[in-house]
Amino acid sequence: MPTPIKMPRLGESVAEGTIGNWLKNEGDWVERDESLAEIITDKINAELPSPVAGRLTKILVKVDETVPVGVDIALIEENADVSTSPPNEPAPGPDAAPIENPDRANVMVMENSGISDGNSSKASTRATSAHVEERQRISPLARRLAREHDIDLNAIAGTGIGGRVRKEDILAYVAQRQEAPAPVGAQFNAPSSPSLEPTYISPAPASVGAQFIAPPSPASTTAEDDGIEVITPSRMRLAIAEHMVRSKRTSPHATTVVEVDMTNIAKWLEKNKEDFKKREGYSISYVPFVMKAVCEGIRKFPFMNSSWTEDNKIILKKHINLGMAVATDAGLVVPTLYDADQYTLAGLAKQISTIAQRTRANKLTIQDLQGSTFVVNNPGTFGTILSVPIINQPHAGILSMDAVVKRPVVIEDDAIAVRYMMYLCLSFDHRILDGAGAGGFLQSVRTKLQSYGREIDVY
């Protein structure tokens, strides 16, 4: 009996995925953990490793088609050449894979790194998918209900502690499925993902959603006679749009700005940047300095690193995981630099460089896109001098660093000097913080940045 391969859940709030490309054709032999297909979602593109070895007998979802998480996308005949498997052996249930996979996947990763050194990206994809499956938490009751209702657990987002799937999640899914019996399109309109709840969608975005379903290719455009062109946004564009609207509606944004004298850092960079890159193999810029100062500021103003919850509590986060906004061709992504406060300036520079490379190479893992607690944004690279950022939910604030430019500045003794100046714009959630807290935080960041002398120890 062929084993169905299901659309995996690539990320916490991801409800569906698109087949980017099939890496195997019907009839091909596939090894376990060999890449089957490229999957594209709102958040991440990844290769799907085959959970079993066997012959790919049927491709059920074509390239560029989008289906909800958990839908069968292909069939693989295990024992294709030895057809002695008991005919009524049940197909692996949703729980079979998670129990089996992690160990074997890890073995595969080790083997892989031993065999082909240059193939580390595949290995990380595998490790990630195994990791995701391992994280699936489910109560015994929910597991039984899912089996009775013939539900793929990967299709359900848990609402219990730690994302555990529990009774109400299954019952809600069943109720929703009954309301929307049409398999693909209808579920897509009412995804179980909390970030895309129908309540968010006012009339205008709903029509965007409808357009999104209609064309077969997400990139397709329609030329019109009356001089306009209707473009269907990419998945990423839609996700960004949804998040921005939600953020503005969720947090009352207030923005405050300080001006920072970056002269000493600028001069140090001018002098040492080239040597540093030659020596270390990666660049150093203003960003690690700002991140370092932000970490110290957060320690002094811990509410900068918190979230306001729906039930009106404030969650203070002990770990400082900085999101760094990275522009890509497709749009903006904000990968996470975990425990940023634990790094030296050089360490931060290295992390930033690694993450930026991974981002541009489209090699981000799910882990990279979770868990950030505060964002440092650097539009200054585009020459902007003043930016008012929108908070990355559910953070308490976001800091934009703008271009460092030479300005005539009044310094001590009323003299006018040419200094390297930069504006730092902080948008903060006014539910959590007031102007005093936000201003204090910015003040702390500025003081730190201006504290550097001519010689800077970045290690």
Add this chain to the structure above:
Amino acid sequence: MSAVTYLEAIGQAIREEMQRDEAVFLLGEDVGTYGGAFKVSLGLLEEFGSERVIDTPMAEAAIIGSAVGAALMGMRPIAEMQFIDFITCGFDQIINMANKMYWRSGMPVPMVIRGPSGGGVKGGPFHSASPEAWFFHAPGIKVVVPSTTYDAKGLLKTAIRDNNPVLYLEHKLLYRLPELREELPTEDYVVPIGKAIVRREGEDMTILTYGAMVHQCLKAAQTLEQEDDLLVEVIDLRSLSPLDRETILESVKHTNKVLIVHEDTLTGGIGAELSAILAEDLFEYLDGPITRVAAPDAPFPYAPPLEAAYLPSVEKILTAARKLAAY
């Protein structure tokens, strides 16, 4: 007829059973002339005479041993422990004699051992015991724990009429609680052993409890409904041995989450056995971990602040219930 206290209901049960059956008699320390340390047996000596209301020496082994002997000879003794803590002095007579007699000889041993148990009255380490787990573990003796005035009378009557040993644990904190005053039926009634009762219906979670903790749990359940919109079912076990598995399993099948609350210490307590039963029989019905709230594994403290910290409280129950609900 006026409302009576939990304590008066126990006295009524003894009096009515002694009137009904000449074989029933009471023995214990200070039960006669003094009317009992808590005045449960006030007036019984005058009504029934010193042959049926017997003041004994301070020797629990002798009290229980005599009761076993009398029961074997066809009497129905009620052996009172002045405080249930001292039942340990008669442990051998219970475990090796009373419990095993019917099993090895076929001779019934119709006796009741009863006494004030539980804490919350600043009684310190020797006057606050909850000894149910020792006897719950031992085959051959039934264990009942009334939490209301109605049950106090009905369960004691059933215990006296039972043909084998019953340990009847009355909670001294409930003895004179004004809110437990109740008008009891004028006619004879009994409460069956082995039957739990649903004190409050709910669908989000089941609390299994007994004794004085029933009232703490009901308060917690009310708060959970008002503040958390949670409907919590509270089951008063009443009878620990035998357990009413049917009522317990039916409720948990419905609510899928269980909180067990008892005043006795945690390890090896009633909650441990309930957890095992639920895990074995209802694994696929559980939507969260079986959770227990109990006293810590330490001797009962004397200092009032320590006692307050030691006993399960409404706050502790609320914390555990909220955690379980969110699981």
